[in-house]
Amino acid sequence: MTISQPTLPLATNMAKHSVLGFNVVRVKITEDSEVIRHLFIKPHSTRDADPQRPKDRTLFVINIPPYVNKKCLENFFLKCGKIENIYLCNKPTTDPVGVEVSKYLPNTEPLMCYKVAYVVFKNENGVTKAMKIFKNNVGILIKEKEYLTQNTGVKKWCKDYASNSENIEVVKKELDDYFKEYDEKQELEKQNLKRKTEDTDAEGWMKVTKLSKVKANQNKASRYIKRKQKKNRNEKHLLDFYTFQMKETQQNRLQELRKKFEEDKQKIALMKAARKFKPF
Structure with missing residues (x-):
């Protein structure tokens, strides 16, 4: 979600610190920046229970710039309370947020644009404090030293290109492990399916499953x-x-x-x- 030139009603609501159910957080990228940007926050809420993102301890944040990472958000929201975890996603989702276990076989989409975050505090008062503390202040999103380490523009492209030149043996080992685990899982499913299809009762009736042949x-x-x-x-x-x-x-x-x-x-x-x- 990006906002370039807000319309009059939207700008009025932003001046009142809320828009479409979100609290507006005014931020600057660095201390020396003259541009005011806006994050939008509200308590995370879902119908179903989510063990990863409990609704009473999770803050939902949108309109996060691409170059802002977990460390930046952790330092920014740390004043609201101790943080248990931060999940970054391309868009809002109710699906479980996966943890990357493989560098070469990622199970999530790369974060290439403006994104959303789920900030999980250790205590419930972290969300309450976050909804109040930023109303009248302009926060600094990235400290100067951190900003210098961020990869953007040409630096990012060079890093991405260099990361493609990896150790072939390491890549091969990870791929072999992945396919070995996959084959074992397939074999286990096949054995379970075979056992189910062979089961018959005293009258000769057989159980039929969707996965059976x-x-x-x-x-x-x-x-x-x-x-x-x-x-x-x-x-x-x-x-x-x-x-x-x-x-x-x-x-x-x-x-x-x-x-x-x-x-x-x-x-x-x-x-x-x-x-x-x-x-x-």
Whole structure:
């Protein structure tokens, strides 16, 4: 979020030390700077609990210049209370803020422009104090000695170029470790998946998961159904193996139907006699 030429309502609100729910903090880059810049701060608030950024101890800061790092922000907000951690991001996010574990395989986007910060204090009064202490003062964002060590412009480009020339063996070792860990994780997932697909209960039902191989499950299910059908056919063949057995089965079936028909006729006759017969 950058502000170059604020409109009249925005400028009026900034004069009142608040805009769009944020407190306005007027800062100068160094003591000798003649330009007044603005940071915007407010207590961090989310619907879900965030162990990294507790809402009662976290200050949300936006419009931070690219050359301002964690050390600068720590020194600037230290007057409000002891700081537990500072997380810098390109934009506001509710996702967990990752910690870089690899120099060559970063898990976060590089901070190349104006950014936001989550300043986590050790005590709750740090946020309260920060919302009051900067209302009438112009803060110094970077001390002179610190500013001289900041890499901007050509210095930054030279440093970025030099950082590309790294020790090949170190890079290779880190990549090998990364892919080894990845392969182990994939193998573990494959073993867990295989164990789940092989689990069946006493009736032959199998658990189906989204991560399972659908084709493998279908093949197992189809084989089970075929075995069941074959078993039923075998039992049927054993029951009606001879021709005379089939004739006897049919005759018995007809006798049962005739018997049931006669019983139904008797029931209807009794209902007619009792005048309770209602065909419609």
